[in-house]
Amino acid sequence: MHIISHVDVYRAIADPTRRAILDELVDRSGQSLFELCARLIMKHGIGSSRQAISQHLDVLEAAGLIRTRREGRSKLHWFEGAPLQAIGERWPIPTDEYTSHSTDEDNEK
Amino acid sequence: MRINWTSVCVDDQQKALQFYTETLGFRVKHNIPLGEHAWITLVSEEAPEGTELVLEPAGHPAVVPFRKALVEDGIPYTAFAVDDVEAEHERLVAEGVRFVQPPTDLGTVITAVFNDTCGNLIQIMEEKGQM
Numbered sequence: 443m444h445i446i447s448h449v450d451v452y453r454a455i456a457d458p459t460r461r462a463i464l465d466e467l468v469d470r471s472g473q474s475l476f477e478l479c480a481r482l483i484m485k486h487g488i489g490s491s492r493q494a495i496s497q498h499l500d501v502l503e504a505a506g507l508i509r510t511r512r513e514g515r516s517k518l519h520w521f522e523g524a525p526l527q528a529i530g531e532r533w534p535i536p537t538d539e540y541t542s543h544s545t546d547e548d549n550e551k
Numbered sequence: 552m553r554i555n556w557t558s559v560c561v562d563d564q565q566k567a568l569q570f571y572t573e574t575l576g577f578r579v580k581h582n583i584p585l586g587e588h589a590w591i592t593l594v595s596e597e598a599p600e601g602t603e604l605v606l607e608p609a610g611h612p613a614v615v616p617f618r619k620a621l622v623e624d625g626i627p628y629t630a631f632a633v634d635d636v637e638a639e640h641e642r643l644v645a646e647g648v649r650f651v652q653p654p655t656d657l658g659t660v661i662t663a664v665f666n667d668t669c670g671n672l673i674q675i676m677e678e679k680g681q682m
Contacts, residue, residue, distance in 0.1 A: 470655070474625020477652045477664070484657035492624070514666065515622045516651050 451525045454505035460498050462486045467508060467521035474516050475499070556592065558605035559629055560614050561669035564589055567606045570668055574646050575631075577604065609670060618670050625651055627664050627674035636661040636677040 454460055459482070466481045467473060473481075479495050482488040490498075499519060502508045506525045510517055561567035568591055571577050577593035580603055588610070592603035609618065621628060633639045636654045640663050644650065651672060652664035661677045 470653075474651060474664075476625035476627070477655065480657060480662070481655070484659070513651065514649070515619065516625050516672070517623050518625070518651075 450501070450505035451507065451529065454501050454507055455526075457498070457501075459488055459490060459495075460502055462488060463495070463498060463502060464507060464521055467519060471520045472511075472513070472518040474518055478519065554602060556603050556605050557629065558607040559667075559669075559671060559673075560607045560609040560618065561667075561671070562609055563669060564591055564606050564608055567591075567667070567669040571604070571606065574643070574648060622670070622672055625664065625672060628671040630662075630674035630676050633675045633677055636663050636675055639663070639675055 455464070462482060463478060466478060466485070469481075475492060475496060478499075479490075479492055482490070482495065499508065499510075503510065507522055509520050509522050511520065512518070559567075568579070568582070571593055572579060576596060578596055578599065579591070580594045580599075581590055581592045583590040588608045591606040593606065594601060594603055609615070618628070640650065640654050643665060648665050650663055650665045652662070654661055654663045659679055661679065662674055664672050664674045667673050
C-alpha cells in the first residue's frame with residue numbers, strides 16, 4: 443500500500459496542472475472543485491474541463507497528496523504533505539557533506 | 552425580448568422568503584398564492600425596478616439530484632453582484648450565514664460562496680477596477 447502510493451507521487455507531481463492544484467490548496471485548504479477550477483483558470487490560465495480537473499484530483503488523492511472531506515453537502519479538498527516528506531526522508535540532504543563538497547560555483551550563489 | 556426574471560429553486564418558499572429578505576436584504580415585489588405554492592419575486596433595494604428573482608419551488612424530482620451534484624462540487628446556483636465582497640462576507644457571517652468559500656481574489660473579480668439554507672450555494676461577486 444505504501445509502496446504503491448510512493449510510486450504514484452512522482453507521476454502525480456510530474457504534471458504542471460496537478461502542481462498548480464497543489465499550489466492553490468496550499469494557498470487555501472478546504473476547497474471545492476468549483477473554487478479550484480475558478481482559481482486555475484483565473485490565476486493560472488488553465489482552462490481544463492471540470493471533469494479533467496476532477497481526474498487530476500483523483501490522481502493526487504491516490505498518491506496521498508490530497509485528502510477530501512465533506513462539509514455539509516459539499517466535498518472539499520486538502521493538501522497532504524506526508525508523501526513529499528517521505529521523499530525527503532528517502533533521500534535526505536546531507537547538510538554537512540553538501541557544504542564540504544560544494545563547488546566554487548555553488549558558493550557564488 | 553428582455554431578461555426580467557431569474558430564478559432560484561428553493562426547498563421551502565417561506566423559509567427562502569425569510570432568508571432572502573431578512574438575511575440577504577432583498578425586497579418582496581410579488582407574493583401571489585397559487586395553490587400549494589406561490590409566485591414570489593424579489594428585487595434588490597439598490598434596483599427596485601431591476602431584474603426580479605423568482606423563488607421557485609424545488610418540487611420536480613429532477614431538481615433533487617441536480618442541486619445535490621452542484622452543492623457537492625461547490626458550484627453556485629446563481630451569483631449576485633456586490634460592491635464589496637469582504638464587507639458582505641463580514642455582514643453575512645455575523646448573521647450566521649455559512650460560507651463554503653471565503654472572499655477570494657481571482658484577479659479581475661473577488662468572489663465568495665455561501666449556503667442559502669434552501670438547498671443552494673450562492674456566489675457574490677465584486678468586479679475590480681470599477682472605481
